[in-house]
Amino acid sequence: MKLLVCISKAPDTTAKIAFTDGDTKFDENGVQFIVNPYDEWYALVRALELTETSGGTVTTITVGTAADDPTIRKALAIGATDAVRIDADPKDSFYVAKQIAEYAKANEYDIVLTGKETINYNGAQVGAMVAELLGQPFVSLATKLEVAGNVATLERDVSGGIEVVEVGTPFVLSAAKGMAEQRIPNMRGIMAARTKPLNVVQPVDCDDLTSVVAYSKPDEKAACKYIDPENMDELVNLLHTEAKVI
Amino acid sequence: MTVVVFVESKNGNLVKAGLEAVSYGKRIGETTVVTFGDLSSDALAGAGTYGASKVLVHRGITEGNGDQLTQLVAKTAESLGADVVVLAQDQTGKSIGPRIAAKLGAGHVSSAVDVPDTSNGFVVKTNVFSGKAFAHVAVNSAIKVISYTPNSLAATKDGGNAPVEELNLDLGDNRITVKERKLQEGDVAPLPEAELVVSAGRGLKGPENWGIVEDLAKTLGATTACSRPVADIGWRPHHEHVGQTGIAIRPNLYIASGISGAIQHLAGVNGSKTIVVINTDAEAPFFKAADYGVIGDAFEVLPRLTEAIKKFKESNN
Ligand SMILES: Cc1cc2nc3c(=O)[nH]c(=O)nc-3n(C[C@H](O)[C@H](O)[C@H](O)COP(=O)(O)OP(=O)(O)OC[C@H]3O[C@@H](n4cnc5c(N)ncnc54)[C@H](O)[C@@H]3O)c2cc1C
Numbered sequence: 001m002k003l004l005v006c007i008s009k010a011p012d013t014t015a016k017i018a019f020t021d022g023d024t025k026f027d028e029n030g031v032q033f034i035v036n037p038y039d040e041w042y043a044l045v046r047a048l049e050l051t052e053t054s055g056g057t058v059t060t061i062t063v064g065t066a067a068d069d070p071t072i073r074k075a076l077a078i079g080a081t082d083a084v085r086i087d088a089d090p091k092d093s094f095y096v097a098k099q100i101a102e103y104a105k106a107n108e109y110d111i112v113l114t115g116k117e118t119i120n121y122n123g124a125q126v127g128a129m130v131a132e133l134l135g136q137p138f139v140s141l142a143t144k145l146e147v148a149g150n151v152a153t154l155e156r157d158v159s160g161g162i163e164v165v166e167v168g169t170p171f172v173l174s175a176a177k178g179m180a181e182q183r184i185p186n187m188r189g190i191m192a193a194r195t196k197p198l199n200v201v202q203p204v205d206c207d208d209l210t211s212v213v214a215y216s217k218p219d220e221k222a223a224c225k226y227i228d229p230e231n232m233d234e235l236v237n238l239l240h241t242e243a244k245v246i
Numbered sequence: 247m248t249v250v251v252f253v254e255s256k257n258g259n260l261v262k263a264g265l266e267a268v269s270y271g272k273r274i275g276e277t278t279v280v281t282f283g284d285l286s287s288d289a290l291a292g293a294g295t296y297g298a299s300k301v302l303v304h305r306g307i308t309e310g311n312g313d314q315l316t317q318l319v320a321k322t323a324e325s326l327g328a329d330v331v332v333l334a335q336d337q338t339g340k341s342i343g344p345r346i347a348a349k350l351g352a353g354h355v356s357s358a359v360d361v362p363d364t365s366n367g368f369v370v371k372t373n374v375f376s377g378k379a380f381a382h383v384a385v386n387s388a389i390k391v392i393s394y395t396p397n398s399l400a401a402t403k404d405g406g407n408a409p410v411e412e413l414n415l416d417l418g419d420n421r422i423t424v425k426e427r428k429l430q431e432g433d434v435a436p437l438p439e440a441e442l443v444v445s446a447g448r449g450l451k452g453p454e455n456w457g458i459v460e461d462l463a464k465t466l467g468a469t470t471a472c473s474r475p476v477a478d479i480g481w482r483p484h485h486e487h488v489g490q491t492g493i494a495i496r497p498n499l500y501i502a503s504g505i506s507g508a509i510q511h512l513a514g515v516n517g518s519k520t521i522v523v524i525n526t527d528a529e530a531p532f533f534k535a536a537d538y539g540v541i542g543d544a545f546e547v548l549p550r551l552t553e554a555i556k557k558f559k560e561s562n563n
Binding site: 011119138164174207213225229235245 | 341342343344348349351354356371373374376381382383385422424425426429430436442484490491494509513516519522523541547550553554555557
């Protein structure tokens with residue numbers, strides 16, 4: 001089985017969210033980057049499990065600059081066979097999807113896996129766009145994946161419930177919670193990752209369909225109003241007359 | 247501007263998040279709704295009430311699937327010469343929104359929380375960093391696709407009658423076979439579109455104690471949610487997990503009991519309009535994000551709150 005896992009870096013979940021350059025850029029100062037949890041915990045680990053039992057390779061692909069290499073090495077430490085980095089500073093989701101689709105087209109994978117979204121941009125776009133660009137089926141929000149020959153059986157979240165679906169390879173999926181359990185890389189994996197191939201590939205041309213003009217932060221909350229735990233009638237009253245939510 | 251809004255249905259009615267998307271569309275331009283399935287004319291008329299000037303229904307497909315829905319919306323947008331396509335960013339929206347955009351060569355904005363600002367280009371305010379910030383995204387393409395975050399804006403009943411037309415488009419094959427579909431029972435709103443959410447965390451001490459959480463939810467007509475560790479240890483199903491690595495929600499009311507308010511939890515819920523926190527620990531970080539705080543034991547406070555709601559509901563009937 002030949003699998004391609006899309007890996008994005010994301011700020012650590014405790015990172016301070018601030019902006020620079022007149023609120024047009026995320027302030028990376030002092031921010032630790034991690035592999036986007038959905039990409040790592042669910043997409044990558046499930047891909048590794050599948051190839052460990054049935055054979056095959058897991059290639060990771062990242063659209064990013066050399067600053068992304070440590071994140072890519074982390075994915076290699078967890079067990080990926082090799083890595084590809086499309087050398088570009090990604091502008092928007094379509095740009096990323098276009099680069100991945102071009103690479104995937106030329107190299108023919110059985111399954112392309114992405115996380116369901118990144119925790120910084122929360123776009124939930126790349127997987128679906130890659131599928132469309134490749135002309136392949138897309139299974140969104142997959143929580144389980146089994147593969148037998150050329151047919152995969154998946155469980156996925158749909159509005160108001162879950163579905164069990166069957167699809168032939170090749171296809172694209174986005175992975176959500178339930179797919180696999182997080183793996184902590186061991187020393188051997190970390191050592192091996194240093195020498196695994198990380199191929200840098202030039203991007204193809206692509207227009208920016210969208211661009212961020214500015215960032216802003218939500219308004220600060222007013223101070224919390226404390227209610228006597230004995231007096232829930234007061235809370236209900238406030239929810240009705242002040243907050244107007246019930 | 248010409249706007250096409252995709253709306254799904256559930257139990258024979260257009261879904262709430264979809265109707266919000268219709269009102270959203272109407273604020274951008276002349277809105278045509280596209281939907282599918284065996285829907286009554288009453289159900290379809292709802293789209294007009296919320297602002298659609300025309301409703302197109304494809305009765306040839308009864309069950310939503312990504313391949314055909316992508317075709318349905320993209321072809322409708324093309325034939326109407328749409329400038330903007332809008333859909334709710336729920337599970338279905340996540341599966342087809344970006345595909346529709348890629349098919350149309352359109353820029354796609356996801357997690358939109360406000361109508362586009364067209365004073366200088368076409369700029370949409372979106373949720374990023376799991377609700378910790380907003381990005382103002384300019385769309386540079388001729389056609390634009392917007393995935394609207396449910397519960398961001400109210401659905402407004404300021405429309406009128408909209409004629410309904412049948413669509414008979416060839417939507418091609420569906421390459422994914424559904425073997426089984428397990429839908430949640432009852433009328434409780436699914437988490438992303440729920441207006442009222444009652445959530446609990448590790449402070450509840452064990453799955454056997456969730457009765458008091460469910461009682462409150464039932465009394466309020468709310469959907470239940472939980473913190474991540476609670477889903478991880480199997481006290482509650484995964485689909486209830488909210489937060490940065492779970493579902494991001496923005497209900498009108500979020501009641502959190504026995505949840506400390508870790509930054510990753512807050513990330514998924516801080517878009518809620520009103521937050522009530524119940525915690526024994528006065529120092530719990532969640533109180534900083536709360537509108538109303540109750541320093542007390544969930545085991546006593548939750549049943550008391552349930553009673554107070556019952557009383558309130560009776561006196562308001
Ligand atoms: C990368 C990453 C991603 C994460 N993503 C998420 C996420 O998406 N969602 C999420 O929720 N967490 C997430 N977490 C975990 C998060 O950091 C916290 O560990 C978690 O939210 C804590 O859950 P909790 O509040 O239920 O439990 P605890 O932190 O154990 O808090 C329990 C709370 O209950 C209170 N309590 C105890 N007894 C009672 C009582 N009788 N009555 C009232 N209150 C009581 C305590 O005072 C305490 O505040 C993530 C962590 C990481 C590292």
